[in-house]
Amino acid sequence: MRDDRRQQVEQGRTTLGIELGSTRIKAVLVDEDLRPIASGSHEWENEYVDGRWTYSLESVETGVRAAYADLVADVERQVGVRPTTFRAAGVSAMMHGYLPFDADGELLVPFRTWRNTSTGPAAEQLSAALDFNVPQRWSIAHLAQAVLDDEPHVAHVAGITTLAGYVHRVLTGRDVLGVGDASGLFPIDSGPVDSAPGEPGRRDYDAAMLATTQELLGGRVPDLRALLPEVLVAGEDAGALTPEGAAWLDPTGTLQPGVAFCPPEGDAGTGMVATNAVAPRTGNVSVGTSIFAMVVLERPLGTPHEELDVVTTPAGDAVAMVHCNNGASEIAAWARVFGRFAEASGSPLPVDDVYATLLAEAVDADPDAGGLLSFNYLAGEPVTGVEDGRPLLLRTPGARFTLGNLVRSEVHGAFATLAIGMDVLHGEHVAVDRMTAHGGLFRTPGAPQRLLAAALRVPVALEETAGEGGAWGIAVLAAYLEHTDRSLADFLAETVFGGDSVHVADPEERDVQGFQDYLARYRAALPVQDVAAAATRTSPTTDQGEPTDGGDPRLQADAGDGTADADVADIDAAAADAGTADAAPTQHTEKEPTA
Numbered sequence: 001m002r003d004d005r006r007q008q009v010e011q012g013r014t015t016l017g018i019e020l021g022s023t024r025i026k027a028v029l030v031d032e033d034l035r036p037i038a039s040g041s042h043e044w045e046n047e048y049v050d051g052r053w054t055y056s057l058e059s060v061e062t063g064v065r066a067a068y069a070d071l072v073a074d075v076e077r078q079v080g081v082r083p084t085t086f087r088a089a090g091v092s093a094m095m096h097g098y099l100p101f102d103a104d105g106e107l108l109v110p111f112r113t114w115r116n117t118s119t120g121p122a123a124e125q126l127s128a129a130l131d132f133n134v135p136q137r138w139s140i141a142h143l144a145q146a147v148l149d150d151e152p153h154v155a156h157v158a159g160i161t162t163l164a165g166y167v168h169r170v171l172t173g174r175d176v177l178g179v180g181d182a183s184g185l186f187p188i189d190s191g192p193v194d195s196a197p198g199e200p201g202r203r204d205y206d207a208a209m210l211a212t213t214q215e216l217l218g219g220r221v222p223d224l225r226a227l228l229p230e231v232l233v234a235g236e237d238a239g240a241l242t243p244e245g246a247a248w249l250d251p252t253g254t255l256q257p258g259v260a261f262c263p264p265e266g267d268a269g270t271g272m273v274a275t276n277a278v279a280p281r282t283g284n285v286s287v288g289t290s291i292f293a294m295v296v297l298e299r300p301l302g303t304p305h306e307e308l309d310v311v312t313t314p315a316g317d318a319v320a321m322v323h324c325n326n327g328a329s330e331i332a333a334w335a336r337v338f339g340r341f342a343e344a345s346g347s348p349l350p351v352d353d354v355y356a357t358l359l360a361e362a363v364d365a366d367p368d369a370g371g372l373l374s375f376n377y378l379a380g381e382p383v384t385g386v387e388d389g390r391p392l393l394l395r396t397p398g399a400r401f402t403l404g405n406l407v408r409s410e411v412h413g414a415f416a417t418l419a420i421g422m423d424v425l426h427g428e429h430v431a432v433d434r435m436t437a438h439g440g441l442f443r444t445p446g447a448p449q450r451l452l453a454a455a456l457r458v459p460v461a462l463e464e465t466a467g468e469g470g471a472w473g474i475a476v477l478a479a480y481l482e483h484t485d486r487s488l489a490d491f492l493a494e495t496v497f498g499g500d501s502v503h504v505a506d507p508e509e510r511d512v513q514g515f516q517d518y519l520a521r522y523r524a525a526l527p528v529q530d531v532a533a534a535a536t537r538t539s540p541t542t543d544q545g546e547p548t549d550g551g552d553p554r555l556q557a558d559a560g561d562g563t564a565d566a567d568v569a570d571i572d573a574a575a576a577d578a579g580t581a582d583a584a585p586t587q588h589t590e591k592e593p594t595a
Helices: 002-010 055-079 120-130 139-148 152-156 165-174 208-222 245-250 268-274 329-344 349-365 402-426 447-456 468-481 487-496 508-523 528-533
Strands: 015-020 024-030 036-043 048-049 053-054 087-092 099-101 159-161 176-178 228-233 282-287 291-295 308-311 318-324 373-378 392-396 434-438 460-462 499-505 568-570 586-591
Touching: 002 036, 002 055, 015 055, 015 165, 024 055, 024 468, 024 508, 036 055, 055 165, 055 245, 087 165, 087 268, 087 468, 099 165, 120 139, 139 152, 139 208, 152 291, 159 165, 159 308, 165 176, 165 245, 176 508, 268 282, 268 291, 268 318, 268 468, 282 447, 291 402, 318 402, 329 349, 329 373, 329 402, 349 402, 349 447, 373 402, 373 508, 402 447, 402 508, 434 447, 447 460, 447 499, 487 508, 568 586
Parallel strands: 015 087, 176 228, 282 434, 392 568, 434 460
Antiparallel strands: 015 024, 024 036, 048 053, 099 159, 282 291, 291 318, 308 318, 373 392, 460 499, 499 586
16 A cells, blocks of 8 residues: 555646635645545644734735645655645645725735624625625625725725635636635535536525625626626646745745646535535534534525525535634633642642543533533634623522533533524424534544434444545545536445444434423523623733634634634523433444445
8 A cells, every 4th residue: 555655746747625624734645546645734823913803814825834744754755755736636725705806906904804703784785785694704795894984995805815816826727616615705506507418517605695785786887797706616627836936835946847737626615525514404513613504505595594604515516514712722721720620639630531531520410501601702603693702601509510511511612602593494404314523522433423413413434534524635636636526415425434333323312302402491581691791891902812722623613613712701691400211322333325
């Protein structure tokens, strides 16, 4: 195997994937069987500058180069040769945000990331005018807000793109986006895909919505369509690595130009690919510093919902997305506390053992967490209308305050906002056969998967390869450039995941009922968030980062997320009393059909 992989690297038969997440930039090299050969990474953090969350373009360049150099070093360690070219390559990154450029390609204002929630008026106006939910994170909301705020730079905007689109343009010279990433920039036409047999389907921005938005923006943006990148679907030619791009990525001069590139995609799309969830009635859940769920729709939603984004798969199929700003960071904070306790007691534990110990306690806890209630709101949470979040642990004197209930409450709290968004899909009668989970929390088997199944009321699967993440997902999309005689869904099912083991946890009735009891208390206690935020106002300059999250692999396995860190508060509030002991999980192992 080593000799064969060495030959593949020497002959340029490998595929490269790069993904820019919120806390880590990762590069992965895969062989002809799409199995990882080596990987490299670079840690980075967003900055809070002039009231907005951002990453500088200098840090983008430095970070991508560092991740690629780390990958190359790992390739040399693994197979003893340095790559000079690849069969294909692709770039993915956190979605949304605002990158406006002038006619000379100069960035007009610092990159405004998805994390900024300053576009409320524009998002509200667009959603009403388009009869389509436009979240605050979306690029068009940022542009429209800049128009509303009469920002001087608007007059000089010649183009806007996403982070993946920017890096792709640097490497290839092409101003294009994969349809999944483009669907977080501006709504995509949801009509039938226009394609011939064996050819990728065509997709574009919704023409009627473009016209309506143009009227809203008026003369401040004379030609909105001219500002938007070209839309491509999975399998379409997105250009090739230029000499300038090769030098940008690898200043040593070893990397040669000419590598074919797939369309740049967002982290949501690569997450769908990495979990084999691009066909209708499939979905995936990504849990890291943020948490989001994607469900591929069989039919359009009956009405817009502010809890749901409608985006697309990399092939252009409509997807309902529930995106929650806050994920597993609070669980990680508790794990650090208990890990430090073990260390102080003279019995230090590896971080994986800390999580395993705590989550094992959650399995045997009361189904409703014994009356405890946890909010993981390190940042605002649009799904529940919370503008300024605070992490809280709430209990009444009669609640059963045990270690197991504490941990179960924190896990329930991490899934609660997601469940609220998913309830909207249940109301739309959207069918989901199963959800595939990925993200670092699932490095610990058992409890997280089981409790997520109870929260969502659907079977939850774990794929063997899902842990490879978005960098691997974009590498798979790059490999798909040579397989467009089949649909992307068939390529994944038959070639990429064929024969892989899938571990599935079915929802247990007592777990489901316990979570529903917990969720009822959670909804009722949401007003406490406003009170807590008003009583503990902090300056953005003193509460602006997540340095304590960066080293925890459970917060880095998915991308496109990030939260501000804060202290844990313990506030008494109304909560139900204890429930009953929990039962053992029901799990089974399935084999995917082979080609």
